[in-house]
Amino acid sequence: MEYLYEKDLRRMKLLILESRRHHAVTIEIAAILGIKPQAARKILIEECDMLLLENLPARCDAARKKGNEIEQKLGIHMLTQATHLISPDAGQKAVADVIEKIESGLEKEIALEEGRTGILELIRS
Amino acid sequence: MTSIIWYIREFLRPAWISRFLTAKTEPLVTPPYFRDFPVTTENECTQCLACMMICPAPEAIIVVKREGVWRPEITKGHCIRCGLCVEACPEDVLASGRILATKKEEKLLLSGTYHISINPKTCMGCGNCSVVCPVNREIDPSLRSSGTSRSNEVIMRVDTGQNKILHEEKCTGCKTCEEHCPNNAIRVARVVEATEGGKL
Amino acid sequence: MKKTVDISLPVGPVHPLFKEPCRIKCETRGEYVLSAEVELGYVKKGIERIMRGRPWQEVMFLAERVCGICSVIHNYTFIEAVEKISGIIPPERAAYLRVIVNELDRMQSHLLANYSYCYTIEHETLAMYVLNLRETVMDQLELITGARVTCAYIIPGGVRWDLPDDRAESLKSALDHIDSELTRFVRIFETGPFIALRSKGIGILTKEAAEAAYAVGPTARASGISVDCRSDHPTYQALGFSPVVRHEGDNYARIMARFDEVFQSVNLIRSALLKMQPGPVRGGGVIQAGSIQYRMEAPRGELLYDLVTDEYGRILEIAIQTPSIMNIQVCAHEMLTDAESAADITSIFISSDPCIACTER
Structure with missing residues (x-):
């Protein structure tokens, strides 16, 4: 859904992300995506609206413990449910891809790394 | 229908009718236990500054010398009526609501160290x-x-x-x-x- | 994906039905609400920044002033957080007194929220009844602590002063009065056909949406999620606490959940008064260095204090996460979307009990 804004909200969004709890969440999302916190902040500012950003730490608390081991390592619920960065279907597809790669004999770490790059491309596209 | 009966029963309560007929707004009074701005008592201030040290609001209470006597003075715009100064004063110079009496009764004490x-x-x-x-x-x-x-x-x-x-x-x-x-x-x-x- | 929008309908920031300023921007097609966005930022205070570098006796009062409606819980949470850091355990009587004051505060907050809702759906008679009953609660708070709001009753190691027997008796009779009066009001609310028209089936929040957005407090409990931080608190466990849960998820369920919680609070205070033994109310103790994330249940839901102290007990860093932002977000993104009538915007918004002062701090 696209919200109509009256003004440029990037500065206000950055102010939100500077608080202590939001900073911790930004670093966590950056670690999940394997990018710098600054880049993660840019993605969050572009993709999330103000209310979602304000509520980000609480939503991440709810999403963090969800799912099986692979889903937690990829942080898929953090990206689909908490931040709406990717759609739930795309998230499930990414997880299925990684599981398939592991079952076909690829090493777990490499498969996860490839999954991460795929997700990042999905977000940036 | 049931609700109409319910409303009629509401209005036929004797308590409601008597209140309706003798309606009178009670005068607004501040209860004696209200924690108001601190006032000074008869006791002598020893200028220990315990009240100033405990006060959470900036410049709400200062101890000043007026006509040769040290007295604590409250700035009403700054005071937040927390009553901590009343509890902290060792000489019972300040009083507010019920705090001074309670402090004596229960031997309440606020003690501070400074680093x-x-x-x-x-x-x-x-x-x-x-x-x-x-x-x-x-x-x-x-x-x-x-x-x-x-x-x-x-x-x-x-x-x-x-x-x-x-x-x-x-x-x-x-x-x-x-x-x-x-x-x-x-x-x-x-x-x-x-x-x-x-x-x- | 852009939708056809007839009009972008702003509600607020100054609106007769809102207790606090905030702006709802609704995109509507006729009466039908397509989407809504809440704009905040009218009462920002920057309290977390002021708190830094100050000791407990100053931060305690600042914490209370985060929110005027639920001031006791902010005091309670902050003090328990610094107590947990320093390993201070309050005396038993003080723990029960804290619960009594906290539950009185919860009662007045819930009654105010329900007053506000009744006023929004134009049932002013019931609204004034409920607001009048709130005064009884406020008088009891004043009797115990000396102030109606910003009570400053809870301090590290205990409470400010004791509750003598004569005041406990007055509290008990006030509780009986509240119990009998509120039973009548709840009956009016339950059986009123016009109230049902404005409340039942309106602003539905499903359990899944509430879980995804981390809705808290009565808003979540009315959607069938049994979440309440009080179930983890030792004093409440000793009083046999269990959360109130309803399953409808509409405006009606949220208001009724609050009424039920007021009755629950009355019973909690009664059992606390019964269990309380005479004893000291202050145990002493000095705040030490450490860091903690401490959660408690505010009237609106989960309240989190995330703080770091230095060796002399001063606050180095603090972040407060208040419950309202979760509820406002879920209200704007789930409950307001697809509302049938523009007249329901305010009633849906008020039913989630938003507290803007808390949210912006």
Whole structure:
């Protein structure tokens, strides 16, 4: 859904992300995506609206413990449910891809790394 | 239909009818237990400044000398009516609502200790804090004239380019040094403990 | 994806039905609400920044002033957080007194929220009844603590002063009065056909949406999620606490959940008064260095204090996460979307009990 804004909200969004709890969440999302916190902040500012950003730490608390081991390592619920960065279907597809790669004999770490790059491309596209 | 019957029953209650016929707004009175701005009692202020040290609001209470007598004065715009000064005063000079009576009855006590911390990176040894400290000036009167001290009894003294704390226990927590430090290098911590029954 | 929008309908920031200023921007097609966005930022205070570098006796009062409606819980949470850091355990009587004051505060907050809702759906009679009943609660708070709001009753190691027997008796009779009066009001609310028209089936929040957005407090409990931080608190466990849960998820369920919680609070205070033994109310103790994330249940839901103290008990860093932002977000993104009528925007918004002062701090 696209919200109509009256003004440029990037500065206000950055102010939100500077608080202590939001900073911790930004670093966590950056670690999940394997990018710098600054880049993660840019993605969050572009993709999330103000209310979602304000509520980000609480939503991440709810999403963090969800799912099986692979889903937690990829942080898929953090990206689909908490931040709406990717759609739930795309998230499930990414997880299925990684599981398939592991079952076909690829090493777990490499498969996860490839999954991460795929997700990042999905977000940036 | 049931609700209409319900409303009729509501209005036919004797309590409602009597209240309706004798409707009268009660005058607004402040109850005696309301925690209002502190007022001074007859007791003599000893200028220990315990009230000023506990006060959470900036400049809400000051102890001043008027006509030769030290008295605490409340600035009403700044006071938040917390009542901590009433609890902290050892001489029962202040009173507010029920707090003074309760304090005597239950032997409530707020006791504070004061700690000075100096950031060695930002302290440039100018000595403003040592000169301005009222306790220092009391101990070593030579500070008033020369601005330097040789006494080992003062709270703090500049030594080899750095401010050194000698007697932290003498600090009364007034934060005068904090206000006069150009670099915000010195900080005074007021550590307060709340007890009752006279035990420390 | 852009939708056809007839009009972008702003509600607020100054609106007769809102207790606090905030602006709802709704995109509507006729009466039908397509989407909504809440704009905040009218009462920002920057309290977390002021708190830094101050000891407990100053931060305690600042914490209370985060929110005027639920001030006791902010005091309670902050003090329990610094107590947990320093390993201070309050005396048993003080723990029960804290619960009594906290539950009185919860009662007045819930009654105010329900007053506000009744006023929004134009049932002013019931609204004034409920607001009048709130005064009884406020009088009891004043009797115990000396102030109606910003009570400053809870301090590290205990409470400010004791509750003598004569005041406990007055509290008990006030509770009986509240119990009998509120039973009548709840009956009016339950059986009113016009109230049902404005409340039942309106602003539905499903359990899944509430879980995804981390809705808290009565808003979540009315959607069938049994979440309440009080179930983890030792004093409440000793009083046999269990959360109130309803399953409808509409405006009606949220208001009824609050009424039920007021009755629950009455019973909690009664059992606390029964269990309380005479004894000291202050144990002393000095705040030490450490860091903690401490959660408690505010009237609106989970309240989190995330703080770091230094060796003299001063606050180095603090972040407060208040419950309202979760509820406002879920309200704007789930409940307001697809509302049938523009007249329901305010009633849906008020039913989630938004507290803007909390949210912006």
